Amino acid sequence: MKKYKGCLCQIDLPLTYKDNQCKLPICPQASGGFKWHLHHHHHRRSSTASRFTGKFENSFSISYLHRSREMAAAPTAKIRRSRFVIEPEEAEQMRKEKGLETLRDLLPALLPAARQLARPPISKFHVGAAALGSSGRIYLGANIEFPGVPLHQTIHAEQFLITNAALHSETSIPFIAISELPCGHCRQFFQEIRSASQIQILVTGDFRPLSDFLPNPFGPSDLLHEEVPLLLEPHFNDLIEEVGEFGGELEERLRKAALQAARASHAPYSGSVSGFAMADGEGKVYAGSYTESAAYNPSLGPVQAAFVAYVVAGGGGGVGGGGGALGGG
Incomplete structure (x- = not known):
């Protein structure tokens, strides 16, 4: 297994979903709730970082990772086709x-x-x-x-x-x-x-x-040079990894999905590449990448992006599921 340089913290968050209204976070239909992993890296020129570990009941993981700017094909989350x-x-x-x-x-x-x-x-x-x-x-x-x-x-x-x-x-x-x-x-x-x-x-x-x-x-x-990749273009944020033992099979899948999302994130202004992955009660993993805006405030965080992946895949009370396309009007 791999451990990633940076800050790691784990915590469990409760979920509620009632009367087709979502609470934060959105609850899956399956019982048992979500497990979470977030990989976050603020770009630094130094090759070292402080690290601490805290564990609470379940798994909400945050990692600050070192990276360098490179362009390559960006791996994206695999989600089934849906009504979206x-x-x-x-x-x-x-x-x-x-x-x-x-x-x-x-x-x-x-x-x-x-x-x-x-x-x-x-x-x-x-x-x-x-x-x-x-x-x-x-x-x-x-x-x-x-x-x-x-x-x-x-x-x-x-x-x-x-x-x-x-x-x-x-x-x-x-x-x-x-x-x-x-x-x-x-x-x-x-x-x-x-x-x-x-x-x-x-x-x-x-x-x-x-x-x-x-x-x-x-x-x-x-703000950027012309050759910097923009949104919908391939990104690859190279992250330094450190070997270590963390959790079981699901936690490892979450870490890999969050890392993959962080590598694909669009953060050319701050260098703070981030990826977030969560698993529902059935063990299905959904990941999202951070997307920055030149105006800063319109940026979309990786948690929101992961919720988009979850909803697109049919999660959250069945809206968006069914595998077929929406009818128009």
Whole structure:
């Protein structure tokens, strides 16, 4: 087994899920709750780090890891196809059945169903989003809110959408439809995608370029060199590993998933690459990568990204499960 240099702390968190409203964290249908692992690394030039270990009842793991900046193929979490992902063949069949000219015309027809997937127990305001990837897949997104915690933990529908695409190794999303006008937070989040200004977005009427929604953007080009990989592009954050004995088979799978997610995280501004992995009561593992924004605050944490993976895979009261695509409208 491997141990990773840094700070390690373990703790168990309770879970609740009632009346189709999610508490933080979201509870799986299976009993027994989640186990967690988070790998976090703040970039330093030094090759050493202080370390302590504390163990409580179960397993919430945090590790601060050393890394160097390298580009390579980014491994992503393996999650089964769900109602949040429509495969190219199915998308094409849906287009034909609706008599639409192009696949992008299918996106607004999917928004009513996407909105139904939202989980906003605080605001009661449902937002749905749909995107066409260059792979031909269609991805759906919906907003998720968590009662009893600060509002910045909220996952916007557009953030869910982009994270869903990244989980499936999508390389670009040229067309996006959204049920509501995107907030400034999300318009800024889109800037992390290369050539973001050319992404075509539809709210009402026709598709319009993102540059119409954010005409004078601040983004990666203001802070980074052109060769730095952006969101939806391959990342590899090389992390130093230290051999050690930690937990059993599930804990090892969680550690590997969290490490893999940390290696794929997009953190070019702080160098604080992070990955989070959690397992449900059936031992299924879901992982998420940290995604930074040039504007800092719109960044999406790895815990939220892991929840996206969990929901996309059908977790949390059955919403999003079933293995089939959503019907449109």
